[in-house]
Amino acid sequence: MFAIFIVGTAGAGKSLLTSTLVSWYIEKGSHAITVNLDPGASDLPYTPDVDVRDHIDLQTIMEHYQLGPNGALILASDLIATKLNDLQEEIDEFNPDYLIVDTPGQIELFAYRNSGPFIVNNLKCDGRAVLFLFDALLVLTPINFISIALLATSVQLRLRSPQIAVLTKRDIVGNKIKKIMRWSSSSVALEESVREVKEDYQSLLSSGILRELIRLGFSYELIPISSVTREGILELSATLANIFRGGEEVED
Numbered sequence: 001m002f003a004i005f006i007v008g009t010a011g012a013g014k015s016l017l018t019s020t021l022v023s024w025y026i027e028k029g030s031h032a033i034t035v036n037l038d039p040g041a042s043d044l045p046y047t048p049d050v051d052v053r054d055h056i057d058l059q060t061i062m063e064h065y066q067l068g069p070n071g072a073l074i075l076a077s078d079l080i081a082t083k084l085n086d087l088q089e090e091i092d093e094f095n096p097d098y099l100i101v102d103t104p105g106q107i108e109l110f111a112y113r114n115s116g117p118f119i120v121n122n123l124k125c126d127g128r129a130v131l132f133l134f135d136a137l138l139v140l141t142p143i144n145f146i147s148i149a150l151l152a153t154s155v156q157l158r159l160r161s162p163q164i165a166v167l168t169k170r171d172i173v174g175n176k177i178k179k180i181m182r183w184s185s186s187s188v189a190l191e192e193s194v195r196e197v198k199e200d201y202q203s204l205l206s207s208g209i210l211r212e213l214i215r216l217g218f219s220y221e222l223i224p225i226s227s228v229t230r231e232g233i234l235e236l237s238a239t240l241a242n243i244f245r246g247g248e249e250v251e252d
C-alpha cells in the first residue's frame with residue numbers, strides 16, 4: 001500500500017484534490033481509498049472511507065477544554081496521533097493499493113508540532129509521498145511565492161518524506177500561470193521579479209533569502225494541476241508512480 005499525504009495552507013485545495021485523485025486511481029483500476037484526518041471538516045467533496053471524525057468530536061473538545069475554535073482545532077489535530085492505531089485497523093481492513101490522506105488546514109500540525117511527522121511516519125505503508133499544495137491564488141506575487149516555498153521547505157525538513165510541490169487551481173488564474181511557472185523553473189526569473197518589487201526592505205530580504213536558497217540547492221519545480229478540469233493529474237500520478245518505484249525510470 002502506498003500512502004499519499006495531501007498537505008497545504010487552509011483552502012489550498014486538499015479536500016478537492018483528495019476527491020479527484022481517488023476517482024482517478026479507481027478509474028485506472030486501482031484499489032484506492034480516502035482517509036479524512038481533518039476533525040473540523042464539515043462539507044467534504046468525497047465520502048471518506050476512514051474518517052477521524054468518527055473518533056474525535058470537535059464540539060466535545062471545545063466544551064471539555066474550554067477552548068475557542070482555533071485552539072480546539074489544534075488540540076483535535078494533535079489528538080489524531082493518539083487515534084492512529086484505530087485508524088490503521090480500519091485502513092488495514094480495506095487493504096488498498098493507494099491511500100489518499102486529506103489533512104487539516106492547520107499547517108501548524110506539519111510545520112511546527114510533533115503530531116504531523118508522527119502521523120506521516122507511523123502509518124504503515126510500503127511507500128509514502130507528501131503533496132505540498134501551493135495555492136495559485138496565494139502565489140501571484142514573487143514575495144508570496146518565496147514565502148510559501150519556505151513553508152514547503154519547513155514541512156519537508158520535518159516530514160523527511162519524498163515531497164512533490166503541486167500548484168493547485170490552475171484553471172482560475174488564467175495567463176498568470178505562466179509567470180508562476182517561470183518562477184518555479186528558474187530561480188533567476190524569480191530573483192528578477194523580486195528586484196522589481198517596490199518596497200525595498202521586502203525586496204532586499206527576499207532576494208537575500210532567495211540567494212541562500214539557490215546556494216543550498218532548493219528547488220520548487222511545481223506540477224500545475226486543476227482538480228476541477230483534471231489538467232495535470234496525469235503528470236502528478238506519473239511523478240507519484242516514479243517515487244513509489246523507488247526512483248526507477250518509468251517505463252511505457
Ligand SMILES: Nc1nc2c(ncn2[C@@H]2O[C@H](COP(=O)(O)OP(=O)(O)OP(=O)(O)O)[C@@H](O)[C@H]2O)c(=O)[nH]1
Pocket residue numbers: 008009010011012013014015016017038103104105106168169170171172225226227228229
Ligand atoms: N477552480 C478551482 N477551484 C478549486 C480547485 N481546488 C480547490 N478549489 C476550490 O477551493 C476551495 C477550497 O478547496 P478545498 O479542497 O476545500 O481546500 P482545503 O485545502 O481542503 O481547505 P481546508 O480543509 O479548509 O484547509 C473550494 O471552494 C474548492 O472548490 C481547483 O483546482 N480549481
Ligand SMILES: [Mg+2]
Pocket residue numbers: 014015016038041102103105
Ligand atoms: Mg479540506
